Amino acid sequence: MKEYLVKFFVNDEPIELRVPANRTLLSVLREDLALTGTKEGCGAGECGACTVIVDGKAVNACLILAPELDGMHIETVEGLAKGSQISPLQESFIEHMALQCGFCTPGMLMSAESLLRDNPHPTRDEIKKAMSGNLCRCTGYKKIVEAIEAVAEKGVYDK
Amino acid sequence: MKDFQYLLPQTLEEAVRLKEEYDKAAVFMAGATDIVVRMRDYLLTPEYVIDLKKIPGLDGITFSKEEGLHIGCLATMNEIAGNEDVRKYYPTLAAAAESVGSRQVRNRATCVGNIVNASPLADTATPLYCYDAVLEILGPNGKREIPITEFILFVRKVALERGELVTGIRVPYREAEGEFRKIARRDQVDLSTVCGTVLKFGDEYHIAMGSVAPTPLRLKKTEELLAGKKLTKELIDEAAELAPTEVNPIDDVRASKQYRLDMVSYIVRDVLTKLA
Numbered sequence: 001m002k003e004y005l006v007k008f009f010v011n012d013e014p015i016e017l018r019v020p021a022n023r024t025l026l027s028v029l030r031e032d033l034a035l036t037g038t039k040e041g042c043g044a045g046e047c048g049a050c051t052v053i054v055d056g057k058a059v060n061a062c063l064i065l066a067p068e069l070d071g072m073h074i075e076t077v078e079g080l081a082k083g084s085q086i087s088p089l090q091e092s093f094i095e096h097m098a099l100q101c102g103f104c105t106p107g108m109l110m111s112a113e114s115l116l117r118d119n120p121h122p123t124r125d126e127i128k129k130a131m132s133g134n135l136c137r138c139t140g141y142k143k144i145v146e147a148i149e150a151v152a153e154k155g156v157y158d159k
Numbered sequence: 160m161k162d163f164q165y166l167l168p169q170t171l172e173e174a175v176r177l178k179e180e181y182d183k184a185a186v187f188m189a190g191a192t193d194i195v196v197r198m199r200d201y202l203l204t205p206e207y208v209i210d211l212k213k214i215p216g217l218d219g220i221t222f223s224k225e226e227g228l229h230i231g232c233l234a235t236m237n238e239i240a241g242n243e244d245v246r247k248y249y250p251t252l253a254a255a256a257e258s259v260g261s262r263q264v265r266n267r268a269t270c271v272g273n274i275v276n277a278s279p280l281a282d283t284a285t286p287l288y289c290y291d292a293v294l295e296i297l298g299p300n301g302k303r304e305i306p307i308t309e310f311i312l313f314v315r316k317v318a319l320e321r322g323e324l325v326t327g328i329r330v331p332y333r334e335a336e337g338e339f340r341k342i343a344r345r346d347q348v349d350l351s352t353v354c355g356t357v358l359k360f361g362d363e364y365h366i367a368m369g370s371v372a373p374t375p376l377r378l379k380k381t382e383e384l385l386a387g388k389k390l391t392k393e394l395i396d397e398a399a400e401l402a403p404t405e406v407n408p409i410d411d412v413r414a415s416k417q418y419r420l421d422m423v424s425y426i427v428r429d430v431l432t433k434l435a
Contacts, residue, residue: 044199048261
């Protein structure tokens with residue numbers, strides 16, 4: 001099995017790994033780097049549980065091949081907190097109880113984070129549209145939308 | 160996923176050379192959102208994956224009224240949907256690009272990939288069929304162009320010869336009114352049950368439907384019926400009756416054949432009524 005040397009950044013930390021071609025970013029994060037916050041739901045780009053931010057854009061980690069990682073800047077849910085201080089978005093999710101079983105939450109947070117960086121004051125429809133690639137099988141969408149609205153209102157993401 | 164060799168050409172010439180050498184054992188990759196899913200399910204088991212993303216100059220979206228729109232093969236759905244010229248001059252294409260998958264998928268998926276994948280329900284196909292888009296192809300014998308309607312041959316079959324690569328799509332500019340419609344089971348993140356575009360260029364009409372035959376289709380008889388005529392209620396009724404006779408949908412998990420026939424009729428009737 002041929003392996004590929006890839007150098008990339010995860011949450012600003014430089015990483016150097018040898019990876020086979022037939023693995024994904026999702027499996028590298030979880031199995032090689034022990035960053036298990038990023039979840040596998042469907043593994044086919046439909047549920048958004050593995051959403052991470054790559055070079056500033058929200059993407060599904062399950063659809064990126066491991067050799068593609070070379071040169072990428074990847075942000076995962078573990079990068080939202082600064083030390084032991086969780087981010088205002090995470091605070092808002094807790095405050096609004098915007099989770100039930102919690103499995104979809106890391107993906108929801110990363111999609112919301114990416115939306116708010118691009119659009120610090122989204123309308124409810126913009127939030128729903130941007131978050132539509134993240135499925136919650138407990139179907140607790142309302143509180144998730146409210147948590148995002150609340151943190152946007154605080155102006156946390158204003159440029 | 161079966162193991163494969165990952166190849167990362169730095170130039171178009173190198174990409175073409177690799178594809179010519181490995182032929183059917185190799186597959187090109189751009190956004191990867193279609194092929195990774197198919198590889199994961201062992202529906203596609205290439206020995207070589209040729210990633211085009213490091214080749215410079217392929218991600219551009221340019222427009223002028225004289226030259227029309229040019230979409231490079233690495234331009235993503237979100238880049239197309241958010242492009243000001245596309246939104247202004249090709250709003251049906253912007254809407255179609257925006258209807259694909261999720262935000263995460265659209266950040267990676269490309270329009271050229273959507274077309275080369277040749278699904279009958281490719282969302283960006285119907286506006287491109289209506290605009291008479293042309294695919295730019297590079298191969299071992301140089302460049303050639305082919306109309307999109309002649310490029311997609313059947314489900315997942317396209318008119319590419321050995322070693323050939325689609326480098327971009329050229330969409331001629333014509334002032335048009337009309338709409339893209341996607342009928343799916345849910346609002347977002349779904350495959351089209353039926354998708355279609357109806358465009359009016361002066362008194363000429365172009366109508367294309369997806370997910371109603373092995374390839375997207377232009378409804379030529381309906382277009383001929385409408386050409387040069389004023390859109391009266393009677394004419395629209397006639398067009399809405401003729402349109403479903405030009406398509407040949409199947410029953411599947413998403414809908415019945417009859418439902419799809421009805422939706423073709425509905426899309427034609429509804430958009431024409433808005434244009435009248």
